Amino acid sequence: MSASAVFVLDLKGKVLICRNYKGDVDMSEIDHFFTLLMQQEEEGLVCPVMSHGNVHFLWIKHSNLYLVATTNKNSNASLVYAFLYKLVEVFTEYFKELEEESIQDNFVLCRMRVGPANVCVCLCACARVCVHACVCAGDKGKSVAMEDVKFHQCVRLSRFESDRTISFIPPDGESELMSYRINTHVKPLIWIESVIEKFSHSRVEIMVKAKGQFKKQSVANNVEIYVPVPSDADSPKFKTSTGHAKYVPEKNLVVWSIKSFPGGKEFLMRAHFSLPSVENHELEGRPPITVKFEIPYYTVSGIQVRYMKIIEKSGYQALPWVRYITQSGDYQLRTNS
Incomplete structure (x- = not known):
């Protein structure tokens, strides 16, 4: 060039x-x-x-x-x-x-x-390399039973079956190399408790407590807690111990955003709404609270990449790098009255 x-x-x-x-x-x-x-x-x-x-x-x-x-x-x-x-x-x-x-x-x-x-x-993304990654199923000697394991078509299955090495030539662009399922019981990483109090048929107060149930040295980023509220709620007032809350009337939600949530910490959010009539809301039911987050450098299953080896024969320099991240997926918790 x-x-x-x-x-x-x-x-x-x-x-x-x-x-x-x-x-x-x-x-x-x-x-x-x-x-x-x-x-x-x-x-x-x-x-x-x-x-x-x-x-x-x-x-x-x-x-x-x-x-x-x-x-x-x-x-x-x-x-x-x-x-x-x-x-x-x-x-x-x-x-x-x-x-x-x-x-x-x-x-x-x-x-x-x-x-x-x-x-x-490495600014040339066109080089074709062969990668060998050894997967360690478990942390500190603990075994992890993986079910429904699925690989991208680029993976050489014989290597994985023989010695748990994933050998492949990466396709262009972003792709999912491997997916699996585990049946191990895992407690919610961010536990939510909620209390809804109704006063004099004219207002509702909602208290939400969020607790990080993961290792203290880890931090959840970009946490968003979606709290459902009655469809005719108005005049919102909020108080949070961290982050900020906002009312999204078109979705009947309060969104509590916390940029950084350390493991082991607890935070509170209180919301106050005026209501024309509390009695009508018994028919609406209580939709669940939804939580979204991601925790870098953390794996719930304990699956680890023990080593990564790159074989590149064209002279292009490529170096291995592994990054772990846990994302919330479909994560819902029931509300309490």
Whole structure:
């Protein structure tokens, strides 16, 4: 490729990922890009090619990101831009939406490096590699019985049957490699208790307590608790010990959002609503409370990847990376009166 290096920056000019292809341009030159861009925007003359000394910046903007290629040669600009737009296309295929958050969350395509740049990503997603991953069914010697195990068609089943090694050539894009079911009883990771109090046929107060029933060293992210309320409720008032609550009248719900929920912690939310008539609500029933969350670096089943080995014969550097995450799925709890 004509470019010496490629960078992905956020809207403040901070380097999120980068790849140095030729080594003939100092990587610190990218620090001048954002300054040049701000100067041109102030002057009202933004150019797709900018220069600092003998270093040229060819760039595009996508969502909340800048993709920038650097070169000190008289490079083929159309080829460089074709590469940048193709890079957006490839990343979008993998991440669904290419933005700052998706770059930070998808380290499976990245390799970490200590230095000025936070992450150095393998920017060529076209290489075909053979991956061997050994699955350890259980934590600290405890066995886990897996049922209804299903593999993607790329998996070589003979290896798994013989030594529990999953050997495969990854298909393009995102795919589900393996699914399974366990019958082990698992207590709810976020337990919900609710109390509904009715007063004088004119108002309802709802108290919801949420408790993290997982390891204290783990943290649930982006927790959302959906609490059903009567269809004619109005004049909402909320009080929360953490996070924030909002009323969604078109869905007859209160949504309690908690960005970070450590294991072992308890939090409270109180909601007060005015009602025309409490008696009518006995006919509506009591829909369940729904909870959504994700816990990174945590597995409920205890299934672990013991090691990962990548075999790549074309000279492309690929490094293994394993990331665990538990998501809530269909998670409902009954309300109490």
